[in-house]
Each structure stands twice: as C-alpha cells, then as structure tokens.
Amino acid sequence: MAEKKFNFSKKVGSLLVVMLDSRTRLYIAEVIQEDPLRVKVTEKGPYAKMRDSEILIFESETERIQSDEKRRELFKEYADRKFPLISGLKCLNAPNDGKFYEILPAPLEEIKTA
Numbered sequence: 001m002a003e004k005k006f007n008f009s010k011k012v013g014s015l016l017v018v019m020l021d022s023r024t025r026l027y028i029a030e031v032i033q034e035d036p037l038r039v040k041v042t043e044k045g046p047y048a049k050m051r052d053s054e055i056l057i058f059e060s061e062t063e064r065i066q067s068d069e070k071r072r073e074l075f076k077e078y079a080d081r082k083f084p085l086i087s088g089l090k091c092l093n094a095p096n097d098g099k100f101y102e103i104l105p106a107p108l109e110e111i112k113t114a
Contacts, residue, residue, distance in 0.1 A: 006059035008066050010037060017061035017074075017085065020047070021054050026078070028065065028087035028103060029055065042088030045098035076105035 008014070014031045016039060029039035029050070037052035064070040078085050084102035088094045094101045 006063045008059065008063045010034060015062070015065050015091075016055075017058045017065050018055040019058065020050075021056070025083065026058060026061065026085050027100070028085050028089060028092060030089055030091060040089070042094075042098050042100065043090050043096045047088065048098070072105050075103055079104050 008016075010016070010031055012031050012034060016029045016031065018027050018029045018039065018041070019025070020027060020041070027041050029041045032038050032040050032049065039050050039052075039055060041047040041050065061074060064074040075085060079102075084104055086100045087103050088098060088100050090096055092101075092103055094103075
C-alpha cells in the first residue's frame with residue numbers, strides 16, 4: 001500500500017503540529033528557520049528555539065492547521081477529545097510569558113487561549 005503524501009509548508013512563519021521529544025501532548029509550533037529546521041512553541045524560554053531533532057511533526061494535523069478551512073475543525077476535534085492542542089505563540093494570541101496554553105476552537109480572528 002502506498003504511503004500518503006501530505007502537502008504542508010516548512011517555510012518561515014508556517015505552523016506545524018508537533019510532539020516535543022519528552023512530552024506526550026501535541027503542540028503548535030511556528031517555523032523560525034528553514035535550513036536547518038528550527039521552530040518555536042513559545043515566544044521565549046527553552047521552547048523558543050528548538051531543533052528538528054527535538055520534535056516529531058504530525059503531518060496530517062500539520063496539513064490541516066495550515067488550511068484556513070480545516071484549522072478550526074482541528075482545534076475543535078482535539079478540544080472535544082479533552083486534549084486541546086497546546087502552544088505559547090503570540091500569533092495564536094497566547095501571552096508572551098513563555099508558558100503553554102490550550103488552543104481552543106474559535107473564529108480565526110478570535111482564537112483564544114485557556
């Protein structure tokens with residue numbers, strides 16, 4: 001059986017859904033450097049500049065978070081499972097305090113954190 005190819009970007013500013021190497025929850029990261037790949041999950045602190053060896057990209061979820069039509073559905077799906085996606089990114093309206101917040105479904109212009 002052929003492996004499904006996912007279509008998503010790793011360009012600077014792109015959002016990725018990742019698992020951090022020492023944690024079991026899924027996080028939203030932002031690409032800050034393409035080659036070698038570096039991402040941030042918070043704006044400051046130890047998760048503000050991570051190497052690709054420190055994360056595992058979830059390709060299906062990443063493809064969905066990069067789609068304007070599917071992003072809200074992804075947030076809702078994980079919130080309904082009682083495991084909302086987590087991040088500390090300013091672009092998702094998280095405070096710039098280096099902490100993680102649950103990203104809950106809302107209209108794209110009103111994404112709120114818990």
